[in-house]
Amino acid sequence: MLPKELEQELRKRIEESDHPREEVINVMYAVQNHYGYMCDEAVHETAALLGMTSLEVDELATFYDFIYREPVGRFVIHACDGLVCWMFGEESVVDYLCRKLNIRIGETTKDGLFTVLPSVCIGYCDHAPAILINGEFYGSLTPSRIDDILDDLRKSHCALVRDR
């Protein structure tokens, strides 16, 4: 179940739209954000909000690569394997990430923190190699920079958990 507030906010958004279906991606993002990934329940909720069938939502959810139909970690790393990043050692960025996190591509670390997904060119070729983590861009990567980034994220997460 979606929290009341979120549900109301989304309902309002949909009501205000001339074409409710234009909101489907926004709703999927919001619902995914709440559930952590686009689980079946999230698909059903999205469908109910928009008057679509679950199949109709899933036709979209499974099409897009930023909608995750499988569980993902707290930090989703879209590692660019586009041409330029690849030339600049993408293979080693992905390899390095996977080695460092002890997972294979597409998997999530045991602690549930990191998921590594391959991504098409993310539009930062002037800062190759580059990755996105939860939508945020990190460029000109080197192994030590990657280490730092991962450490920072871990720390920020721990801090967050502690604060709660």
Place this chain on the structure above:
Amino acid sequence: MGEQVLLKNFRPDRPATIDEYRQSGGYEALTKAVREMKPGDVIELIKDSGLRGRGGAGFPTGVKWSGVPEDAPFPRYVVPNTDEMEPGTFKDRVLVNADPHLVIEGIVLAAFAVSAQKGIFFVRPSYEMDAELIERELQVARDAGFLGDHILGGDFSFDMAVHRSAGRYICGEATAQINAVQGQRPHPVKGGPHMTEEGLWKRPTLVNNVETLSCIPHILRNGADWFKGLAKTETGAGTKLYTVSGRIRRPGCYELPIGTRLSEILEDCGGGMPPGTEFKACLPGGASTGFLPRKFYDLELDFDPMKKVGQRLGTGAVVVFDQNTCLVAVTLNLIEFFARESCGFCTPCREGLPFVRDLLRRIEEGEGKEEFIPMLHQMAANMRHAYCAFAPGAAAPLQGLLDFFTDEIREHIARKQCPFKAGNGKAEQGRG
């Protein structure tokens, strides 16, 4: 570097503000249009200016706009295309970040030209920061009276919202983009009426690249002849944002007269090849264009000169390869990308690309056979008959590889391994 038009207000640290934009003449064009011009005048002017679409296909912008029938129903839409998923391309991001109000003014002018009411700013997910920037600046424009009801006190009203995409290269294709906005599966749509007649929600719709749209305020301010004069080529018009990346000293986005020679772009702007490397080939306009070998080093990068030699400008995203880069591997990387992103609608793309991928992978891994070469030729040719321009785009680098680098393929086959990985250290070095 020539005259900076689109990137006039570029600063390395932050986007230009509305005040900075206005100081440079911003929103004068809109004021003039709303107060003094008829929509038809704007279209005529754009037609005269010779502006061609910067999204990849190079379609004359004025001609596209005049496709909106005068008696067409309302509301009408403008969809500024900022999907920019073409590998190697990042000009739209630079542009939006440099001068968001230039982009906004361009969009509003396009809307004025076709009497549109609603804009949908289509952004890819990796540009979330830019989406937020645009959302902020839209409000600034609204507050200043450049957007919303009764723009500048006149009769013309137009507003815009940001549409956040959830990824996939095909969403950049104009008709697929409309489906995406409508919450349908983003497959392209062909064979029906043009989008300028029936687009978003079956209403007249303009889909234009944001770079294209950003030229409009300048054309209105300075005139069609001025715009034509910006080009280096006879038939060209305007400047072009070339992005340079790959094996180059100073990767980046450079605004140059359209038709600037490849050599100038690489040497004067890109700073030439990194030490110890030499130019082998480049893609001139992203992944959907063919390889330009050394013999095209002095080619003018503009629509017509390139067409003459069987090449395409694409997005003007130049990706440079040096002598140590394996072009079979590069092509394989590109085909992997295309195979993964194919929308899955039509056969040549959905099935043909994995077929090509398999052959290239085998060649790269040393399992290639001579008979693969004619097969690849056949497939590159056949993919041109796909449903949309995606698969023909994918065929372009493959065709380039076959046209200019068959020897490299043969070497893979003969040596039963990738010559660049052949233990001479070159490949490792090359992929530094």
Place this chain on the structure above:
Amino acid sequence: MPKLIIDDREIEVPAGTKVIQAAERLGIMIPRFCFHEALGSLGACRLCAVKFKEGPVKGIEMSCMVEARDGMVVSTTDPDAVSFRKWIIECLMLNHPHDCPVCDEGGHCLLQDETVSGGHGIRRYQGKKRTYVDQDLGPFVRHEMNRCIHCWRCRRFYQDFSGYRDLGALQIANRTYFGRFESGRLENPFSGNLIDLCPTGVYTDKPARFKGRRWNFERGPSLCPHCSLGCNTTGSARYREMVRQEARLNEDVNGYFICDRGRFGFDFANHPHRPRNARSAGEEVSWERGIETAAERLGAIVREAGPDAVLCVGSPRCSLETQVSLRELCRVSGWSAPRFFLESSTSRKVRSAVSKLDEGTAVSMRRIEDADFVLLLGADPVNEAPMSALAVRQAQRKGAAVAVVDPRPVFLPFPFDHLTVTPDRMDLCAAVIVKRALSGDNTATLSGEAAGFLESLPSGYPFDPELHSRMDGIAQALERSERPVIVCGTNIVGESTPGLAGDLAHLLGRTAKKAGLFYLLPGPNAFGAGLQSSTDDPISVLETLEGGKIKALLLVEQDLFRSQFDQERLDRALQNLDCLIVLDYLPSPSVEKADLVLPTTPLFERTPSTFVNQEGRLQQATPVHRGGTPISQVGCGSRPPRTFEDHVPGGDPKAAHEVLDELYRSLGSHERKPLTAEFGDWKAENRSALEDSSLVFVGDRVFSKDAPDKLFSSKITPTEPREKGMEVLSVDWTFGTEELSGYSRVAQKGESVPKLVLHADDAARLGLVEGDKAALQFDAGETILEVGIATNMASGVIVVPGHRLLERQVSAQQPTIVPDNRIRKI
């Protein structure tokens, strides 16, 4: 009309024709997967590539995407086009599992055909194949995604053509998957068409799985007997057993498709308890003995009690041959005219419908697709005559407004305007809509009686103010329309409604509009029955029997018990009889109770049979096979017997009209001409024999000579305040109600648990919630059902399906009011 040259032959085609269609007119079948005449062009498979050599288009293009234009020169055999098509097939075969030996599609598979004809024989792709996980799609359709070639036909049919939303395309690129959100029964009552449409074996006929290949079957062009629309089918039989039914193209009737009831209903013909031998007093007797006994008994009764002591009752599922024979038998024997309906009200409704249908007004389903306004009056297409819903859907896709005047929770697979009025107000509601639509200039052409009729229509609707603006909206849509169609049911409506619907349609037709009229009738040959009965039945069959004068009852393919709530009353009435003779192919309760059974054959067996669908279209079903007890039922297991006999086991039954003919001869009549002699083949030239009767023939259709009869005589009677309580309506469900499919073990799998449905407000008042069990108490006893709740229906009404699984059927015929205190929660 553009003129073009295809493969050196010139052809002129109507503007808008695609090149692939133009070629087909020349007999050139350009290979295709995604293009389908009913679904249109898509351009996805790229298999229909041809070379355009001259004209406005040049080079290789898809013939399904290019409209024929003047000056085009097209080659389908150009080497470039041929090699491109071959490559496309190769691509489609990259991941195909090559499992033809175990695939039911093998032998009639478009992918096989195109692969062979395209010349693709040698595999060049060495990579791994993509595989998918299949889903369980329910009892009818089997899913095997690995065979998919992504032609998109299934999704286009499912979502676009038919409007259902639980099957579609998932994933992307070459992982694209066609299926549901999760395993589960397809919600679409037209799902079986996926089987016909799929060009390979992704969707196959589950009940027919592994029963044989095309060439193993005896096949014949047949008709669907499961409602009045008369959809065309092709039946397949093997080992004396019907195996499957497919849609057969009829451009006017069903197009390319049929519904799932029609597809999976055939199995009634394989029922293990089907009467296969003549039976007298419960004992098997020889066929000849059976006929003789019948003649003797009837003769004796006539001698004792006179000819009026014999009553013959046929049914709307009898073929026209049978109906005609029965009428003739009664006539020459001096018995009273046969009945074809158990209830007199049904006979009046059907006859009134028949009396209004004439050539100008009766529309086919094809014409409904072209309508720009459709009013459904007491018609629930998906449940009563499913394919008509698809026809209305096509109209709606092209922009037609669709309005429904109906108390039931009508579902249609698209948006429509539903006025949920109680049955007694439906006439008024429809009349008001038409009156308001015809109030301006558009009535100038009306003359005399039409103008008077319009004048007489009420314009005010005194109930339910909430409905007024919606009625106006509907009236405006009707006013704007040029090709409106009224679809009128004959099930839950009052006796006056079919006549009114006819008058309203005729009235609309007298204006500048091209108006259409379309009835849903109770049975595949109800129209024929309407034509055959010369007068309205004054009272029901049951009441007639209760009168006590009838001593012999001859039931021909009719079951008294099926729809009778008060079975005890029926039993009592039957005690008045000396002799009950039943001719039928169903193992019905009436057959059980009969003194004498003479088994007949259904339309799949033995002889051709003719049916008149609800728009007057004469259609003939050709026998699919000879008949006889299925081999699987004669005790040899699943293989043919090893001994040889000179007769077919269970081969005695004959078509009902043949049985009647034999009976007629045994009765010792002097006329030696067969009963159906004058009938001949209704489709042939010798129709003249019939022309002098009360019929007129127009093309494939037959109408009553008097039609339209009593035009503009409908009156809207003010509705009387009715008794307090809930009105119980017996309604149809797609599965479970219709008689024949109820005997199909295959179609039974499509049934869901029968439920009574009532409005949420009523439910709240009665303290009922969804899923409760409730008892409805009638004078004759009570019936217990699960409770369903809806808001898209009239309040004051309880809807109960006629359903095979219910012990007692709530008869549709009289409004039955149940006071609140006789509705009990259990």
